[in-house]
Amino acid sequence: MALSDKINLLVSRYVRRQSPRINPDMIATYLQDELRELETSIRSLTEASVQVAEKEPDGRRRGMVRYAISPWNPLGNGFTGLVVYNGSAWVAV
Numbered sequence: 001m002a003l004s005d006k007i008n009l010l011v012s013r014y015v016r017r018q019s020p021r022i023n024p025d026m027i028a029t030y031l032q033d034e035l036r037e038l039e040t041s042i043r044s045l046t047e048a049s050v051q052v053a054e055k056e057p058d059g060r061r062r063g064m065v066r067y068a069i070s071p072w073n074p075l076g077n078g079f080t081g082l083v084v085y086n087g088s089a090w091v092a093v
Helices: 024-048
Strands: 051-053 065-068 081-085 090-092
16 A cells, blocks of 8 residues: 555655757746656655754644654653654654
């Protein structure tokens, strides 16, 4: 079964496609598509990186790791440190 990026934190790999033969009508579309793919890949890397957070991130997904600081209290015990979202709750790393 394939992993869903809706519930799991997945990093999108960027693979450059072959540019179209010299056809001026296709160059703009090709560049826009490549830039969109680069943006998606960079966004996925940003979301997958460990970040300091003082509130729960929007759109949490299984595998997210954050360094929780006050006022965010993901464990309910005043914990400050690394936490990972396991799909249903944040747990200490």
